[in-house]
Amino acid sequence: MTKTVTDVVCPFCGTLCDDLEVSVTDDGKQILDVYNACAIGAEKFLHSQAKDRITRPRLQQPDGTWKEISYEEAADYTAKMLAGAKKPLMYGWSSTNCEAQSMGHEIAEMCCACVDNTAAVCHGTTLIAVQDIGLPTCTLGEVKNRADTIIFWGCNPCHAHPRHMSRYSIFPRGFFTGKGHKSRKLVVVDPRVTDTAKMADMHLQVTQGQDYELLNAFRVAFRNEWLPDVVAGIPKEKIIEAANIMKAGRFGIIFFGMGVTQSLGKNHNIDEAIAVTKDLNEYTKFSIMPMRGHYNVTGSGEVLAWQFGYPYSVDLTRGFPRYNPGDTSSIDLLTRGEIDAAFVIGSDPGAHFPISAVKQIAKVNSVCIDPHITPTSGVSKLHVPVAFVGVETGGNAYRMDNVPIDCRKVVDPPAGMLTDEEFLTMVRDRVKKLKGVA
Amino acid sequence: MAKITLNLISGRTISQGVAMEGGKEKDLYRKACGIIEMDDADFKKLGCWKNTNVRVTSPYGTVIVKAQETSQGPHPGVGFIPMGPWANQLVNPNTYSTGMPTFKGTPVEVEVAMDQPILLGVELVQKACRGEV
Ligand code: SF4
Numbered sequence: 001m002t003k004t005v006t007d008v009v010c011p012f013c014g015t016l017c018d019d020l021e022v023s024v025t026d027d028g029k030q031i032l033d034v035y036n037a038c039a040i041g042a043e044k045f046l047h048s049q050a051k052d053r054i055t056r057p058r059l060q061q062p063d064g065t066w067k068e069i070s071y072e073e074a075a076d077y078t079a080k081m082l083a084g085a086k087k088p089l090m091y092g093w094s095s096t097n098c099e100a101q102s103m104g105h106e107i108a109e110m111c112c113a114c115v116d117n118t119a120a121v122c123h124g125t126t127l128i129a130v131q132d133i134g135l136p137t138c139t140l141g142e143v144k145n146r147a148d149t150i151i152f153w154g155c156n157p158c159h160a161h162p163r164h165m166s167r168y169s170i171f172p173r174g175f176f177t178g179k180g181h182k183s184r185k186l187v188v189v190d191p192r193v194t195d196t197a198k199m200a201d202m203h204l205q206v207t208q209g210q211d212y213e214l215l216n217a218f219r220v221a222f223r224n225e226w227l228p229d230v231v232a233g234i235p236k237e238k239i240i241e242a243a244n245i246m247k248a249g250r251f252g253i254i255f256f257g258m259g260v261t262q263s264l265g266k267n268h269n270i271d272e273a274i275a276v277t278k279d280l281n282e283y284t285k286f287s288i289m290p291m292r293g294h295y296n297v298t299g300s301g302e303v304l305a306w307q308f309g310y311p312y313s314v315d316l317t318r319g320f321p322r323y324n325p326g327d328t329s330s331i332d333l334l335t336r337g338e339i340d341a342a343f344v345i346g347s348d349p350g351a352h353f354p355i356s357a358v359k360q361i362a363k364v365n366s367v368c369i370d371p372h373i374t375p376t377s378g379v380s381k382l383h384v385p386v387a388f389v390g391v392e393t394g395g396n397a398y399r400m401d402n403v404p405i406d407c408r409k410v411v412d413p414p415a416g417m418l419t420d421e422e423f424l425t426m427v428r429d430r431v432k433k434l435k436g437v438a
Numbered sequence: 439m440a441k442i443t444l445n446l447i448s449g450r451t452i453s454q455g456v457a458m459e460g461g462k463e464k465d466l467y468r469k470a471c472g473i474i475e476m477d478d479a480d481f482k483k484l485g486c487w488k489n490t491n492v493r494v495t496s497p498y499g500t501v502i503v504k505a506q507e508t509s510q511g512p513h514p515g516v517g518f519i520p521m522g523p524w525a526n527q528l529v530n531p532n533t534y535s536t537g538m539p540t541f542k543g544t545p546v547e548v549e550v551a552m553d554q555p556i557l558l559g560v561e562l563v564q565k566a567c568r569g570e571v
Contacts, residue, residue, distance in 0.1 A: 012455070040455035047459050064564075116537075124537045156510075160450040191447070192513045208445055208516060209543045258449060262541040266534065293450075313537050329537025350563050351462060351523045354531035354539050355499055362567035373463045375523050375563035 001026050009407045010041040011095070011390025014292035014400035015161045015168075017041065022410050031391075031411055038162035045391055045410070054373060054385040055414045066383070071418055071426065074384050078343065078367045079430035082111040085341035085365070087317055091330050092347035092369075094118040094294035097395025097407065100420035101296075101303045104345065107428050110435050112317045114339065116330040117300035118293070118347045119312040125261045126290045127301065127311050128325060129270035136277050138253070138287040139401045140167075145174035147287075149249030152188045153273065154211060154259020155291045158195035164291070169255065170199075176250075185245055189214065190259060202242055207233035212265045215272040218243050222279050247283040257291040292400035294347070295390070299398035334360040342366040342380075345420060346389075350375030369420060386420050387413035395421070441549045442484045444476070444517035446496065447542040448525035458522075462559040471522035472556045474548065475508040480515070486550045493551040494519070494528060496544045501527035501562070501571075502554045517546060523563045524556075527571075 008020035021035040022045060031049050034042040057074035058066040069077075082088050090113045093101050108115045119127055143150075150169050157164040165171055173180045188200040191208040206214050210232035217231040221243035227236045246252055254277060260269040273288060280286035292298050301311035308314045310323035313330070326332055330349070333339050334357040342361045350358050351374060361379060368380035377383040387393045392413035398404050413419070418426075431437075457470035474494055481488060484505075492505045494517070501524050508518065519525035521541075530540040557565065565571045 012459070039452060040459060043456045043459040047461065050461070120537050121539065121541070128536060156449065159452045159455070162452060191516060192508075192510045192518065194510045197510075205513075208447060259542065262538060263543055264534075264540060266536045266538055325537035326533055326535030329533065331531060331533055331537060331539055335531050348462070351458075351526070351559065352521060353526060354529050355523075355527050355563070355566050356531045357539075358526070358563060359567050372459075372461065373560065375462060375560050378463075378560040378564050379567050 002032055005408065005410050007408065008410055009390055009397070009405055010037055010044070011295045011388070011397065011407055012041050012044050013161050013295055014298065015164045016295050016397060016399040016405055017163050017167060018405055024411055028411055040162065048371070048388045048391045053371070053414065054383070055417055057382065057384045060381050060383070071384075071423065074382060075423065075426035075430055077382055078384070078427045079434060081341050081365045081367060082107060082113065082343060082427070083431050083434040085111065087339050088113040088341040088343060089330055089333055089339040090115050090343045090345075091349060092117065092345040093300040094297035095346035095389070096420045097296065097389045097397060098299045098303050099395050100345070100389070100424055101300055102307070103421055103424040103428055105303065105307050107424065107431050108316055110431050110437055112319060114328060114330070114333060115304065115308070115314045115316065117304070117312050118297050119301060120330050121352055122258060122293045122297065123261055123290045124312055124325060124329065125267040126270050128267040129274060132267065132271055133274050135274060136281065136287055137289050137401070139403055140399065142287070143253055144168045144172050144177070146176050146251040147253050148177060148183055149185050149246055149252035150187070151246070151252065151254040152186070152196055153254055153256040154190060154263070155255055155257025156190065156194040156196045157255070157291065158199075160257065160293065161291060185249065187242055187245060202245065204234050204238065204242060209263045209265070211260050211263060211269045212272055214239070215269065215276050218276050219279055222247065222283070246280055246286070249284055252280065252284060252286045254286070254288040255291050256288070289401060296397035298400055298402060299396065299404070302398055302402070331357050340364050344376050344380070345369040348374040348376045350377075350379055369423065384423060385417065386423060387417050389420065393419040440483065440485050441547050442480055444480065444546055444548055445515055446494070446517045446519065446528060446544040446546045448519050448521045448529065451520045454520040454522060465558070467522070467559045468556060471520040471559070472524045473504045473506045473519065475506050475510070475518040476548070477508055477511050477514045477516070479512075480517075481505070481507070484548060484550065491551050491554055491556060492548050493554065494546050494548050496528040496546045498530055498544070499527040502551055502556050504556060505548070517548065523559050527562070527566065
């Protein structure tokens with residue numbers, strides 16, 4: 001016999017779907033199948049059951065082989081590394097729960113560390129723009145029930161947030177959007193004809209890196225002022241047509257992604273996108289929302305902001321929080337060779353940082369906390385495997401629209417494995433002793 | 439041998455997401471991310487068959503990947519490598535004081551490298567860190 005766990009939350013992307021069903025064996029030890037999830041979400045649950053999974057901490061030996069050690073020894077190593085370092089970096093946090101983040105920040109404060117999350121490589125520039133000019137936003141529930149004009153700018157939810165469109169933005173029948181996708185207009189702005197673009201009522205194939213120019217042209221078009229014949233590869237007529245679609249809706253929203261945050265212009269692209277939203281509110285109701293990637297990168301920003309005042313790139317080296325992206329942000333700290341110890345949790349900079357930054361992680365003492373074998377664990381001195389948050393332990397996470405959702409535990413982790421929070425608590429207690437904090 | 443110049447962008451794909459959860463040390467991850475998606479027109483310019491190994495070089499590094507026909511085109515002049523260690527051998531680490539490297543819009547050169555192997559994800563990063571690639 002099997003039993004089904006309902007209302008399970010998917011711990012992969014910022015859509016944080018909370019309608020999954022998972023069938024498990026009667027003893028609650030093994031996952032048999034996953035329902036309602038997309039391919040990525042299902043793989044996350046099913047792979048947690050892999051037979052070749054690492055279940056104990058491992059120290060990398062000089063010859064590249066690994067030696068298994070106990071969690072106690074691993075906690076000793078981590079605490080000594082962090083307490084002894086001059087400028088440790090504690091990076092990641094986006095694939096773990098808020099409880100673990102909070103515990104990690106306690107350690108960071110005692111060790112005068114730099115704390116940064118994966119916003120550094122996804123929506124960090126968005127956060128800068130929000131601090132510049134604010135963010136007229138809403139929740140995904142409002143999008144589902146009200147939005148009739150959807151803009152996907154530089155994002156490809158078909159691939160990155162596969163159920164976003166079916167749960168919230170395009171297909172669902174909401175209170176004022178009873179006809180589902182028939183009651184919505186979809187405009188996609190992307191330099192490639194992405195699978196999302198193929199579904200659109202209108203696709204603007206912008207020249208890569210010229211989003212700022214196109215956003216600016218929209219602001220001109222709203223005001224019916226003069227436009228050049230072609231802007232960022234898009235003919236004037238098309239820009240005016242798209243501008244009219246945006247003005248004509250009753251409730252519109254711009255979802256934007258890495259296409260705008262990672263291209264040249266960076267935070268200024270987002271400044272302009274927010275300004276477009278502000279302008280549109282002269283004609284109708286419009287909102288804007290970043291498509292956050294990791295399932296709890298938003299939560300990391302929230303916890304950092306309420307504890308230290310800033311959402312990412314927080315530098316505690318002087319004993320109080322400072323924030324200056326470009327100076328206190330991980331990629332810059334690494335490429336300048338400023339840090340002398342790296343602690344990575346709930347993310348994989350080894351795969352997702354430029355290689356010059358990864359080389360620095362490999363050079364210094366490093367600890368990687370991750371259930372998987374990853375490029376980061378591969379170049380770290382110590383790899384601590386932990387239970388999967390949202391699969392083998394619960395905890396809180398924030399959806400991309402800043403709505404907190406409690407994840408559910410579905411099965412037990414393999415015998416003797418710890419969760420992020422449990423391991424960090426062990427490290428915290430040891431750091432306290434080393435630092436003589438009561 | 440012909441060389442072509444492309445504007446490189448990286449990003450997510452659903453197979454990248456699935457392979458990542460399936461294990462970054464496995465072959466599936468290499469199949470999902472150790473590729474460059476190119477336009478038909480660019481294949482013609484390069485003068486090679488689809489699914490040939492190519493060397494991609496930027497001012498910041500170099501890597502071997504498999505050249506594949508784009509599934510989300512046409513986008514002549516633009517190359518796409520799914521986000522992951524292969525793309526990150528090439529991207530511009532300069533953050534221009536924002537903390538964010540310039541992941542999209544790196545000028546790269548592509549040339550045929552038929553007999554050179556594409557490394558596995560973890561292996562590639564380890565070797566790059568040891569200065570072996
Ligand atoms: S869309 Fe995102 S949160 Fe929803 S099931 Fe897929 S990966 Fe999980």
